[in-house]
Amino acid sequence: xxxxxxxxxxxxxxxxxxxxxxxxxxxxxxxxxxxxxxxxxxxxxxxxxxxxxxxxxxxxxxxxxxxxxxxxxxxxxxxxxxxxxxxxxxxxxxxxxxxxxxxxxxxxxxxxxxxxxxxxxxxxxxxxxxxxxxxxxxxxxxxxxxxxxxxxxxxxxxxxxxxxxxxxxxxxxxxxxxxxxxxxxxxxxxxxxxxxxxxxxxxxxxxxxxxxxxxxxxxxxxxxxxxxxxxxxxxxxxxxxxxxxxxxxxxxxxxxxxxxxxxxxxxxxxxxxxxxxxxxxxxxxxxxxxxxxxxxxxxxxxxxxxxxxxxxxxxxxxxxxxxxxxxxxxxxxxxxxxxxxxxxxxxxxxxxxxxxxxxxxxxxxxxxxxxxx
Amino acid sequence: xxxxxxxxxxxxxxxxxxxxxxxxxxxxxxxxxxxxxxxxxxxxxxxxxxxxxxxxxxxxxxxxxxxxxxxxxxxxxxxxxxxxxxxxxxxxxxxxxxxxxxxxxxxxxxxxxxxxxxxxxxxxxxxxxxxxxxxxxxxxxxxxxxxxxxxxxxxxxxxxxxxxxxxxxxxxxxxxxxxxxxxxxxxxxxxxxxxxxxxxxxxxxxxxxxxxxxxxxxxxxxxxxxxxxxxxxxxxxxxxxxxxxxxxxxxxxxxxxxxxxxxxxxxxxxxxxxxxxxxxxxxxxxxxxxxxxxxxxxxxxxxxxxxxxxxxxxxxxxxxxxxxxxxxxxxxxxxxxxxxxxxxxxxxxxxxxxxxxxxxxxxxxxxxxxxxxxxxxxxxxxxxxxxxxxxxxxxxxxxxxxxxxxxxxxxxxxxxxxxxxxxxxxxxxxxxxxxxxxxxxxxxxxxxxxxxxxxxxxxxxxxxxxxxxxxxxxxxxxxxxxx
Numbered sequence: 083x084x085x086x087x088x089x090x091x092x093x094x095x096x097x098x099x100x101x102x103x104x105x106x107x108x109x110x111x112x113x114x115x116x117x118x119x120x121x122x123x124x125x126x127x128x129x130x131x132x133x134x135x136x137x138x139x140x141x142x143x144x145x146x147x148x149x150x151x152x153x154x155x156x157x158x159x160x161x162x163x164x165x166x167x168x169x170x171x172x173x174x175x176x177x178x179x180x181x182x183x184x185x186x187x188x189x190x191x192x193x194x195x196x197x198x199x200x201x202x203x204x205x206x207x208x209x210x211x212x213x214x215x216x217x218x219x220x221x222x223x224x225x226x227x228x229x230x231x232x233x234x235x236x237x238x239x240x241x242x243x244x245x246x247x248x249x250x251x252x253x254x255x256x257x258x259x260x261x262x263x264x265x266x267x268x269x270x271x272x273x274x275x276x277x278x279x280x281x282x283x284x285x286x287x288x289x290x291x292x293x294x295x296x297x298x299x300x301x302x303x304x305x306x307x308x309x310x311x312x313x314x315x316x317x318x319x320x321x322x323x324x325x326x327x328x329x330x331x332x333x334x335x336x337x338x339x340x341x342x343x344x345x346x347x348x349x350x351x352x353x354x355x356x357x358x359x360x361x362x363x364x365x366x367x368x369x370x371x372x373x374x375x376x377x378x379x380x381x382x383x384x385x386x387x388x389x390x391x392x393x394x395x396x397x398x399x400x401x402x403x404x405x406x407x408x409x410x411x412x413x414x415x416x417x418x419x420x421x422x423x424x425x426x427x428x429x430x431x432x433x434x435x436x437x438x439x440x441x442x443x444x445x446x447x448x449x450x451x452x453x454x455x
Numbered sequence: 456x457x458x459x460x461x462x463x464x465x466x467x468x469x470x471x472x473x474x475x476x477x478x479x480x481x482x483x484x485x486x487x488x489x490x491x492x493x494x495x496x497x498x499x500x501x502x503x504x505x506x507x508x509x510x511x512x513x514x515x516x517x518x519x520x521x522x523x524x525x526x527x528x529x530x531x532x533x534x535x536x537x538x539x540x541x542x543x544x545x546x547x548x549x550x551x552x553x554x555x556x557x558x559x560x561x562x563x564x565x566x567x568x569x570x571x572x573x574x575x576x577x578x579x580x581x582x583x584x585x586x587x588x589x590x591x592x593x594x595x596x597x598x599x600x601x602x603x604x605x606x607x608x609x610x611x612x613x614x615x616x617x618x619x620x621x622x623x624x625x626x627x628x629x630x631x632x633x634x635x636x637x638x639x640x641x642x643x644x645x646x647x648x649x650x651x652x653x654x655x656x657x658x659x660x661x662x663x664x665x666x667x668x669x670x671x672x673x674x675x676x677x678x679x680x681x682x683x684x685x686x687x688x689x690x691x692x693x694x695x696x697x698x699x700x701x702x703x704x705x706x707x708x709x710x711x712x713x714x715x716x717x718x719x720x721x722x723x724x725x726x727x728x729x730x731x732x733x734x735x736x737x738x739x740x741x742x743x744x745x746x747x748x749x750x751x752x753x754x755x756x757x758x759x760x761x762x763x764x765x766x767x768x769x770x771x772x773x774x775x776x777x778x779x780x781x782x783x784x785x786x787x788x789x790x791x792x793x794x795x796x797x798x799x800x801x802x803x804x805x806x807x808x809x810x811x812x813x814x815x816x817x818x819x820x821x822x823x824x825x826x827x828x829x830x831x832x833x834x835x836x837x838x839x840x841x842x843x844x845x846x847x848x849x850x851x852x853x854x855x856x857x858x859x860x861x862x863x864x865x866x867x868x869x870x871x872x873x874x875x876x877x878x879x880x881x882x883x884x885x886x887x888x889x890x891x892x893x894x895x896x897x898x899x900x901x902x903x904x905x906x907x908x909x910x911x912x913x914x915x916x917x918x919x920x921x922x923x924x925x926x927x928x929x930x931x932x933x934x935x936x937x938x
Contacts, residue, residue: 127755132759172718176717177716180732331751332752332755335747339748342740346736356729
């Protein structure tokens with residue numbers, strides 16, 4: 083028998099199609115280098131590791147926002163038809179209600195995840211050198227997330243959205259000197275109107291994403307560069323006692339698992355408690371009883387309200403918002419204050435300040451809701 | 456109107472059954488699936504001479520017997536109590552029809568419990584082969600109890616043409632087997648068996664997650680991966696069985712599933728679609744979660760992650776059971792008995808002779824207790840009090856099975872903003888139950904004479920608008936009976 087007819091061991095044939103495709107792409111894009119980097123990276127494994135997932139969860143909800151937001155964009159019409167288009171999405175278009183509901187719930191879950199991420203970073207002291215820029219970029223992302231939430235809330239233009247935005251705009255309007263001027267620019271006039279929807283829409287889908295995405299990329303690059311920070315209790319341990327797991331594929335697959343849980347929580351909320359649409363906004367109608375901003379603005383709103391009560395007139399509101407602004411400035415500047423890597427007096431003060439801020443947010447939010455009744 | 460009414464404020468009687476039933480389903484499906492898991496795992500451990508596996512399986516058997524033997528049995532009895540109180544008419548129909556079915560189930564149940572006890576307590580005492588046989592006896596009896604109860608459960612959705620033909624003749628029990636092997640029997644049996652196998656894996660992951668990965672890394676890896684595989688069959692086969700099941704359901708009921716596709720509507724009309732969305736999402740992702748968290752990271756698979764798997768299984772089960780229950784609307788026994796206990800055949804008679812005519816629960820000499828709050832201190836004519844008492848009994852008899860006043864599916868919110876005239880117009884729509892009525896596919900027709908329906912309108916007007924005087928001007932007189 084001719085030897086040339088007998089089957090020869092052929093390395094290329096034994097490889098699967100997926101391997102061949104992978105190698106083809108790898109030769110051109112250098113995937114192996116990226117994977118080698120990911121495999122080299124490790125994530126600390128300790129009793130506080132649970133808190134490492136919240137940054138990833140925030141990112142997951144952001145992806146959901148982008149995906150569901152693009153789908154809503156197909157049918158949403160800003161301007162005079164805003165309400166009618168959201169009504170069609172909610173009541174006429176197949177599964178439109180689900181996409182809208184997922185978008186609204188995911189927005190709230192994203193804000194919640196970002197807050198948890200911020201406080202866990204704070205209490206693990208992950209803002210210390212060399213991670214200061216991570217902290218500041220994170221603060222910027224939080225502010226933008228809140229702005230996303232605020233600008234998106236008005237877009238359905240039902241009565242709740244209208245009056246909540248009207249009330250919510252009282253917060254920046256109370257800023258000393260520039261408050262009214264800035265608020266009028268955002269609002270497109272002295273009252274919330276169709277112009278405001280147009281402006282909020284532009285802000286929501288173009289301006290904010292343009293600012294958000296580069297900062298997000300910067301933030302993620304910093305996480306990749308510096309890795310996950312160790313909490314002080316773990317830092318105190320000798321290196322031999324510290325445990326780590328490879329980022330890829332171990333932590334990555336655990337992260338994906340958490341994303342799946344988040345997806346299910348979102349799906350349960352969006353399906354079983356679908357976001358409702360109120361009656362169309364009527365600026366001449368009285369505001370619905372107990373109108374208030376979303377929960378993540380409630381503490382600020384209540385601070386203003388309380389100061390307004392204690393110091394009647396514009397002075398009270400100005401004082402309230404000034405104090406609030408000061409607290410945010412201190413919060414942002416904390417990496418410059420708590421610089422020591424080992425525990426100490428400044429570290430303790432920073433921790434107490436964190437407890438104070440968290441407690442303040444919770445107390446003022448609950449107070450705000452109780453005050454509505 | 457043979458039985459008194461069970462008024463459960465806020466959540467309603469339906470949710471009392473629902474809460475107990477969902478817990479029971481979670482545990483009882485584990486009782487069946489776990490019945491196969493234990494002897495199969497034990498046989499594997501014996502074949503491979505793995506003492507560490509046997510030790511871990513014994514721990515799992517303890518968890519199994521406590522959960523299924525205590526919570527499973529207790530919640531099963533709890534369902535009996537709850538359905539007897541909330542739906543006495545339908546429970547009575549089921550007992551009359553399936554009494555021997557339940558007797559057979561109880562025989563299997565007793566053998567099941569005995570075998571479970573012998574299996575656990577005889578772990579190191581019985582010869583290995585005998586012990587395994589006891590395990591298989593348990594598994595068979597547990598599955599047989601599912602085989603029996605499945606017939607009764609599916610009967611409620613699709614009683615089948617033969618039984619429906621005999622309904623009301625007194626010869627229903629003669630059609631036992633036709634009713635038992637009804638159109639949805641087999642798809643439901645296969646579906647539930649697959650879910651049982653999954654549940655075995657879900658609960659086994661809980662005990663396996665407790666193994667210390669530093670002390671016994673190999674055992675943890677192997678047990679977690681072996682248990683995770685138990686979720687695979689249902690993941691692959693459930694979608695096909697689900698379509699088989701749906702194909703066996705009458706078109707009128709299938710239509711309920713589509714109601715919520717294009718609109719969220721308000722409240723109940725879209726609940727089946729919304730709950731089914733949760734079933735699809737949780738069922739589609741549970742295996743992926745197990746793959747990423749357990750299969751790929753078995754050593755990091757801790758109790759928290761195991762509870763996440765249980766959470767997904769719970770969400771899928773609860774939503775699926777809720778959807779199945781809602782799919783029966785407006786009936787509690789398909790095409791025979793409406794969800795408020797009124798038989799389809801009785802509608803005309805009640806309309807002609809009156810719904811309250813033969814009720815032993817009507818007390819017209821005292822004002823209804825539920826109205827004291829809205830009309831406290833107001834003088835009310837005795838005949839008005841009697842009229843409102845009739846209205847309240849209409850409400851209790853025909854609305855209370857699905858609605859509460861201020862809690863779940865609250866009448867106060869659903870009818871908010873309607874004056875008496877609007878309430879009456881709505882009741883008229885329910886009473887006429889025309890083919891194009893939007894309520895027809897979900898709600899039973901309102902039965903009773905014109906006067907009874909007027910009384911219900913007065914009662915609802917009093918509840919909603921605190922109006923106990925409008926119908927007659929002479930009611931508001933002093934020194935009369937007061938609430």
